[in-house]
Amino acid sequence: MRFDTPAGTNPIDQLKVVGRATSRIDGKFKTTGTAPYAYERHDVVPNQAYGFVVGAAIAKGRISAMNVEDAKAAPGVLAVVSTLDYAKPLPLGKMNIAHLFGGADVAHYHQAIAVVIAETFEQARAAASLIRTDYARSPGKFDLAREAADAPIAPASDKTKLPIDKVGDFAGAFAAAPVKLDQTYMTPDESHAMMEPHASIAAWDGDKLTVWTSNQMIHWSKGSLATTLSIPEEKVRVDSPYIGGGFGGKLFIRSDVVLAALGAKAARRPVKIALTRPLMMNNTTHRPATIQHIRMGATRDGRLTAIAHSSTSGNLPDGKPETAVEQTKLLYAAANRETYMKLATLDLPEGNAMRAPGEAPGLMVLEMAMDEMAEKLGVDPVEFRILNDTQVDPEKPGRPFSQRHLVECLRTGAEKFGWSKRHATPGRVREGRYLIGMGMAAGIRNNQLTKSAARIKLERDGRLTVETDMTDIGTGTYTILAQTAAEMMGVPLDRIDVKLGDSDFPASSGSGGQWGANNSTAGLYAACVKLRAAVARQLGFIEADVQFADGKVTAGGRSVDLRDAARGGPIVAEDGIEYGTLDKQYQQSTFAGHFVEVAVDGYTGETRIRRMLAVCDAGRILNPKTARSQVIGAMTMGAGAALVEELAVDKRFGFFVNHDLASYEVPVHADIPHQEVIFLDYPDDKSSPMKAKGVGELGLCGVGAAIANAIYNATGVRVRDYPITLDKYLEKLPEMS
């Protein structure tokens, strides 16, 4: 189905199942331990052996020698595969930057250099420690701040744009502006830190490879795995029905799956591998640190006339920049604009997508700058944003937003949160030893349209089976797909079976970039439209308007049980959604207003969040319960980014030092006492027949800045270097006793 004109009224609009708060249909499996994750799939293939991956001990250089003989001779060992078994690195998968295996060169710390396969996990791990490796180190670049000055300007992520994206005359307008801001900010490297590690089981059957893995993008990964292993794509099957979180860390294949495949070949046995937590942090990907520079000029009454935002990040050679300036192209009106990115070469592990890539660190900075600017102007931060709202793409005023209710998000949020009680002068509100502050920020994250296919089968017993290679990364995809099918076919939710994550199923959008929900349900919508037509035909309906409701098919006064259509055998329909140019004609984005109250211990400087509110404008909300879970999870991640999360770089040895969950702190329950989410729920007919948009990343967009602004409001100390830990402001806190 091609979607190139705005959606009219369709069966989804009935909202009998879609749009209702529905618990996850996979929830009972998750809570009873019957949703097997990759590493737990003991039953998919017999005789599984265990692999343990060894990471390089240096960040840059060459392996001069490796002795694997002791490891090979260790008890239980079946095989050892060394990177030196390959003359050069294995070919890169589509989205990979760092080589996953092969050759003597080391490009980053904990690059996989060997895998030991043994009868038991403990034997593999013990043997791995017997591998002796000699290195010739070479000097590397590990310090972003040092490399930033000479970093070249990076190409724009939108290839139709110049590297320096200019509108009007920024320099002139900035110089002439009566009120100005010119500040530099920093965000650190961050780790996805999802619960489930990268894990895979691989088994060969002749030249055919099956991998049971944990991956967000089945179709990409099937292709990438074939490329990396130099085998035809048809020979690869990828299966990933349950995923214990990914946050972008599982968009692409990683060393676990490649080494499981190589190990299985060497050991002639199925092999399972999970990366250890340290390897997750230094072997895989992370969100790159940024140094961002913002300049803003405004009239005295608070209208922005000029805005410039540049961001410098680093990556391995051929890597991409963190696109931290994207939101600045869209969020506020201003006639004169300039955005660009610089990219330094660093020899740290690969930087790549992490939840809301670009926008997450970009908004942490832009929305802090907006807070500073509002203060300079003496305008309330909420009003300042409202004053500079735009209903059109500020770079192309002829191009409207499909919808934009940011102002309503902000007004609703301000009202519900009690924003009027905020003291505009910082450092004025105290409760005992605590300094209390409120902060807010706007959020924006784009709605991305990408094709997605699904298959739906009406079984003889009247049940419906949905199959698509779509993934559920803990987001509720199983449930919203079931809701979509139930709504379309007029049956209760419990008559739908959803099967996901198998590359033998039709290729979907996959899960990433908050595009999964809208696109995958739209793809299933298309398949359902086809199935409805086939059912109507089978039942002899010739009317144009056939109703599917309450398990019945009805038209022209005749009503037939849906089941009857499958009497002669199951009916299968397969289709997908493809998009025209509605996303070119209209800027499609989602919006949020974030509000936060913090208490800062006046003695120790510890910041504790008291309450958080997000008001979200993200199209039709397909399932308010799972959507809320997405948003509160993202707000929690934003709290981590604002307050604790930082991969600490050892700038001498070139690695992330705090590579476990004891030292890379993410928020715990006690950090998140109260969260509230309000959805505006405006269906967007330009986004898809579902009229939905993404929401899973929006919750993260802006929340970090809202927290930072609340800390400022509480203390009067502005910290422009995330995470805002107490050591950065302790000495500026007021005397307490």
Next chain:
Amino acid sequence: MKAFTYARAKSAAEAAAAVAQTPGAKFLAGGTNLLDLMKLQIETPTHLVDVQDLGFDKIEATPEGGLRIGALVRNTALASDPRVRRDYGVLTRAIVAGASGQLRNKATTAGNLLQRTRCPYFYDTNQPCNKRQPGSGCAAIGGYSRQLGVVGTSDACIATYPGDMAVAMRVLDAQVETVDPAGARRSIPIADFHRLWGDTPQVETNLKRGELITAVTLPRPLGGKHIYQKVRDRASYAFALVSVAAVIQPDGSGRVAFGGVAPKPWRVETAEAAMPQGAKAVTTQVFAVARPTNDNRFKLLLAERTLAAVIAEARA
């Protein structure tokens, strides 16, 4: 993890003898620290002597009016004991400020005292570390040292003793009771239990090889207000940046020990005379010999401000 053998000891003497006689043997209590370190190949014992059947799991009153805490009393049991809560509140507070409920259910009194440092370089076997591999150097010096020690450290090692419970025991002047492989018993003041790193950061306590902890005794209750304040980046489940254990009397006098700053719970008794003059007067003396890194210099001010909070709380 290296392959190892495992045995459950039936008596203290047998346990001590087994560890003394078997090269590379260690005691195993709750396992929450030792097993983690073994999985990471940081500890590589060849033999584990499990001490959990030895019965040191009671808290008893002593003739002197104090308490004798068995070495195997779980942290949860110790923190929730009514006598401890009533008379040694600082200890309860310190214990519940540490780790998580699950860990405290498993962790023992002796194991907690002996928990090893959390220096991140100690945890990465690719990095030089004098504590893990004597003579290999110290990667933390000149590296990422925000969490590490500011006082009592050495040129060989700047790590901290990371625990909470022992900091409270330090202000309470606890005694560590042991039995050695020859059956000899002794009582070590907690002040002398942990060592400064010096040139031998791999030697962390004054226990002898095979010496088994049987109990920790607390002297008579001190009265006063018992406060443990632990400062950390997140609200729970994190090691202290700085912690303060204090027992403060109505007249403003008191005792104070600091955690998260040194190779051992850091208490300078002579500085306590300055308690009535306020936090700064005390911390100036307590940290007189401090040698912080640029990353962790903030701990000095943090210690002062945290003590100020504790004194204010005691007065309130």
